[in-house]
Amino acid sequence: MSSPRIGVGTDVHKLVPGRTLWLAGLEWPDEDQGLEGHSDGDCVAHAIVDAVLGAAGLGDIGSHFGSAEPEWADAAGTDFLRETARRVRAAGWSIGNVSVQAIGNRPKISTKREQAERVLSDAIGAPVSLSATTTDGLGLTGRGEGIAAIATAILFQA
Template sequence: MTHPSFPGAVRTGIGTDVHRLVPRSDDDPPMQLAGLSWPEEQQRLEGHSDADVAAHAACDALLAAAGLGDLGSNFGTADPAWAGAAGVALLGETVRRVRAAGFAVGNVSVQVVGNRPRLGARRTDAEAALSAAVGAPVSVSATTTDGLGLTGRGEGVAAIATALVVRQEPEEAP
């Protein structure tokens, strides 16, 4: 149901994602976070795909805003096609699905919650990588929990995202 003065042309969504940190062996790929590789990190995020919590939270927010479910219902662990997939690849496919549902992406904002890696020096690179995947502005911020909870104890990294999508009018045939 829509309010008469607000017909639902603009919609927002919220997404979250959390992945466990595990030791990285020499055979493991480097940690992936916010569309970037972090080869200097001695740990990696564990998951079915590359476990990029920032990209995954952005996917969830976009899917929610467009009414398309969530990451698990679109790219579940039962689907081997997405095993090891890059977060930016999931993000690109999510945007394709959002557009196919009749929405344009206005923007996405992602906040990473964790002790490591330290995003500050690479924040601009992260925004560029995620914005390129989305085709719209993506802002990235980071925080810690001052030693509290799973992120504070260094057991994992979390991300929270919001997204704005706008209903697009179908193009008329010439």
């Protein structure tokens, strides 16, 4: 039996007016800005994708779902998670669990944490724990210009 593999993923997206905010697999309709991106911009889901792909040694989100791939335009982050899980399993890995942290002033993750964890866990096919923090007014997340996320995943050889 091989040793477990750990991956880390990071993603950051700019907040822009006129877009729906999708974060942690959920729509946040009370927010007046959304995340810019080729897809829905869900940086929490994207960070998870990078962590899982990295742990499996399969590259990163850009090499699988890049902006040059028109079929992934406007795709939901949960679609990326499902397809990532499929590809990782096909490569002989099982996902143990994922921990992900959203970094930004808004939205208040605590209001939907349990729902987001269920949606993310269902999409990736493994337990996902979600936390959130602010940067006390520092940097692009502190100024409300964007949201970032950092994820860690552990995989086991199937």
